[in-house]
Amino acid sequence: MSSSENRHVVPYSTYIVILLVLLVFTGLSILVTSYELGPLAVSAALLFATLKTTLVLLYFMHLKFEERLFGVMVSVVMALFLVVLVITFFDYSFR
């Protein structure tokens, strides 16, 4: 019998609340980008996408309830991606 399999059980209600928040964020991102805001619209849409991803990672993918190691691993990969993105944009902005 594996000892580590019976851990935190997330109640159904948590998932329903998270889904509703995710749908509201989707609606808001559609609403925000329907105005002619230019670069601001891009930032707003990406902000909502990031918020939604954070909720999916924390609740649906259980990072909030897992051992810390999982959160650390995900953070390192995200940081790696951001570093590559920023370096690429320095290159293209200043050539």
Added chain:
Amino acid sequence: MSQTAVHTEHFDATASKIGMWLFIFTELLLFGGLFIVYSVVRFMHQDAFHLAAQELDVVLGATNTGLLLISSMTIAMSVSAIQFGHKKFTQILIIITILIGLVFLVNKYFEWSVKIGHGLYPGSPVLQGFGNGDTLFFGLYFFMTGLHALHIVAGVSILGWVLVRVNRNGIHAGHFVHLENGALYWHLVDVIWIFLFPLFYLIS
């Protein structure tokens, strides 16, 4: 002295999940690379991307976003359901998730058909007349949403296998890490779409 090998089965759910996460990271970086390509190309062809994105159907894109979010919730719920010992409810939730995945693909089929019907496909004469920006936009659109659709197909297959395992009691309240890993894969597919939707459909 007889030589008997005592084999005690040891199973480490945490290790299994770490393996799944490592695989998910390779997927994230695969799509991450494509997102960087998208950003750079968009940066160089801002006006063309602005106009080309208006060709995409926001209603259809939003519908598919809602569908994937709902399916992400149902598969997340199935992990709780198996822990509660509700086998029947677990099966129903997995089936709903698979069906939503298939509906997503049907929507994608109609969406692509309309675009191709309008002569908008990689290498089409219509796009060549528009110039580089539009060609790159639709090239990336078809490649990234196509690769994502392939991941939906893979996710549906994985969940189908998980469903069979649940039916045969191979996955139960005491041993459900394969359901958890299948769910993690489905959430990954959802996360990728969370970024694809605003970048292709909304920012126009």
